Amino acid sequence: MNKSRIIAAYLFVLIGITVLLSRYAFLQISDHQVLLSKSIDNYSSVVAAQPVRGAIIDSESIVLADNRVSYAVAILPRDAKNIESIFVGLESQINFTAFDKKKYYKQLRLSKNYDWVIIKDDLSNVEVANLTAHSYSFPNLNVFAHTKRYYPFQDLYAHSIGYVGRVSVIDKKKLNSSGTLSNYVSNDYIGKSGLEQQYESTLRGALGKKIIRTDAYGNEVGLVSNNPADDGYTLQLTLNNRLQQKASQLLGDRKGSVVAIDPQTGGVLVFVSKPSYDANLFLDGISPTDWEDLQNDAGNPLLNRSAQGTYPPGSTFKPFLAAAALYSGVRTASYRFHDVGYFTLPGSSHKFRNSGNEVLGTIGIVDAVTHSSDAFFYKLGLDMGVDRMDKTLPFFGLGSKTGIDLPQEATGLLPSRAWKAKRFAKDPYQRSWLPADSVTMGVGQGFNHYTPLQMAYATSILADDGVAHRPHLLNRVLDKSGNVVYNYQQSQTTIPIAKADLDLIKLGMQRVMQTGTGAKVGAGVKYTMAGKTGTAQVVALQQNSRKSKFSGSQYKDHSWFIAFAPVENPKIAIAVIVENGGWGASAAGPIVRQIFDSYLLQSESSNQESQVKYKKFTPTKIIQPVVTSDDEVENGDDTSKAVVEEPSVVEPSGGSNNDSNTPQ
Known part of the structure; x- marks a missing residue:
């Protein structure tokens, strides 16, 4: 057993x-x-390698939007239980403000538990040294370097290049709906306006992923795998920095816009809107004081006057109406009109007068453009009628978006019977289109409103014999080695107006600069130039009314000037408006002339010398900072031990980061 x-x-x-x-x-x-x-998994952490955002450069490779090294101090939310006491301790080591605290809490609300939340960015070298020397007092803080957007020309390109800012809740919803949220981390940067927003996916690049070995304290001790980030591409624009600066200087402190286009390509050479604002203010959230200043500024610097500001075109409208009349058969080259200084509607005693009560006598369509005969165009507006104008003026892009590669653009207003009936639906008299409406429309007044971009585009179509090249700011896309990976695909159409008819209008505009309303602007010009002055009323005065109550500068007429040159081979077409500048030839005209002289007459060597002080694009790769990625959380990966990798850093030139033009 x-x-x-x-x-x-x-x-x-x-x-x-x-x-x-x-x-x-x-x-x-x-x-x-x-x-x-x-x-x-038990001894490793997943980190995301941030791509370096692509630069933005002008047509001559001057850097307009750059990346710089910035120092930041951050903390993980899990270690921030006593954050207020940490703030108190930091105040003796760095310049820590109430606004910094506000930005921290805002970022905290958008962060995951293991995302590093920045307490303060743009630390000076002294502040970095202080924190490093007292690191024992702040064991849970991480001081690291990262790349950050920088706009060296501050306000010069705010309305074209735009700016980047921190990813918001709204941004995350949009990214999630487009399936691209995994390419961003919490507190990341994203294009908010302008080209930064339009070409976000091109500039952004793609996150990389690294798996690192860590010890019991979370410190990196080895590398398991590495999938590096793909840096963003560089945008080379059609904008010319030299001309952009010139236009801005010529406008000075006046409100207005300058838009210049290459008529043969549609490439935008100048895109100035003034007043403007420093795009660097918005990178990490604009301060309440700066925001209040912008909001209360009577000049409305946030308005993109070039693409979103709409104005009555005044007499700059006349060349396009004349071309439409020739196309429609309402006028011919042999037509003659007797200008007695005014025009009256049949059965009315009201006199629509010429500017200055000038009497021009018998004139044809070329003379009418050259001397800007209001009486001629009052009658032409009536004879064309709103229906013909509504069908033919869109040939020049008036009343519709140009399609420029910017996220926001105004449509302008080319009025029609239907528009007026809807606009004045509650007024039985006003909702009908009246003969007087067509009369005032004939001289670019009344309901007409267009953007400076639309007027420059229309001028470029006329300059290039009716070929319409869609305006664009992007020229080509470069990789970090400087290789071209994409050239902008031009879009063009040809309007149905005969070249012979367009030549008549161009002749009239060329004579404007010789003997007409723009003769002083065109005096001594060394190239052929065609242009048209424009003076747009801000306040419509009835006959015999007193002007005293409208004597303020805000009631002065707007000054317009459109032009192109050389006439036989146009290289530049332009539209300039100076708000409340008065007569077109006196305010806007000289700006056009100096820009044309600078573009067409200065030698290439002198142009290069004028730009030598500015940084040029060089195909080099800069550091790739690494931060925790939301991607791991979204995909269910274990990020409980995710860490921030501190990259090797090249010291920023010029000492403290506070010496830069970026507001602290």
């Missing part, structure tokens, strides 16, 4: 050992990879 028990015990032990050995073999051989992966 005892022997049977002993045998049973032996068998039991043997079976147990066999099971254990079998399980051991299974774990070591069959299930090896699964267990190894789990083992790695």
Whole structure:
């Protein structure tokens, strides 16, 4: 009996050992990879490698939007239970303000539990040294370097290039709906306006992913795998920095816009809107004081006057109406009109007068453009009627968006019967289109409203014999080595107006600069130039009304000037408006002339010399800071040990980051 028990015990032990050995073999051989992966998870962390945002450069490779190294101090939310006491301690080491605290809490609300939340960015070298020397007092803080957007020309390109800012809740919803949220981390930057927004996916690049070995304290001790980030592409624009600066200087402190286009390509050479604002203010959230200043500024610097400001075109409208009349057969080259200084509607005694009560006598369509005969165009507006104008003036892009590569653009207003009936639906008299409406429309007044961009575009179409090249700011896309990966695909159409008819209008505009209303502007010009002055009323005065109550500068007429040159081979077409500048030839005209002289007459060597002080694009790769990625959370990966990697940093030139033009 005892022997049977002993045998049973032996068998039991043997079976147990066999099971254990079998399980051991299974774990070591069959299930090896699964267990190894789990083992790695227990001592590894996933980090996301941030791509370097692509630069934005002008047509001559001057850097307009750059990246610079910035120092920041951050903390993980899990370590921020006593954050207020940490703030108190930081105040003796760095310049820590109430606004910095506000930005911290805003970022905290958008962050995951293991996202580093920046307490203060743009630390000076002294502040970095202080925090490093007292790191024992702040064991949970991380001081690191990262790349940050920088706009060296501050306000010069705010309305074209725009700016980037921190990813908001609204941004995250849009990214999630487009399926691109995984390419961003919490507190990341994203294009908010202008080209930064329009070409976000091109400039952004793609996140990389690294798996690193960590010790029990979360410190990096090795690398498991590495999938580097793909840096963003560089945008080379059609804008010319030299001309952009020139236009801005010529406008000075006046409100207005300058838009210049290459008529043969549609490339925008100048895109100035004034007043403007420093785009650097918005990078990490604009301060309440700066925001209040912008909001209360009577000049409305946030308005993009070039693409979103709409104005009555005044007499700059006349060349396009004249071309439409020739196309429609309402006027011919042989038509003659007797200008007695005014025009009256049949059955009315009201006199629509010429500017200055000038009497021009018998004139044709060329003379009417050259001398800007209001009486001629009052009658032409009536004879064309709103229906013809509504069908033919869109040939020049009036009343519709140009399609420029910017996220926001105004449509302008080319009025129609339907528009007026809707606009004045509650007024039985006004909702009908009246003959007087067509009369005032003939001289670019009334309901007409267009953007400076639309007027420059219309001028470029006329200059290039009716070929319409869609305006664009992008010229080509470069990789970090400087190789061209994409050239902008031009879009063009040809309007149905005969070249012979367009030539008549161009002749009239060329004579404007010789003997007409723009003769002073065109005096001594060394190239052929065609243009048209425009003076747009801000306040419509009835005959015999007193002007005293409208004597303020805000009631002065707007000054317009459109032009192109050289006439035989146009290289530049332009529209300039100076708000409340008065007569077109006196305020806007000289700006046009100086820009044309600068663009067409200055030698290439002198142009390069004038830009030598500015940074040029060089195909080099800069550092890639690494931060925690939301991607891991979205995809269910374990980020409980995610960390920020502190990259090797090149010291920023010029000492403290506070010496830069970026507001602190």
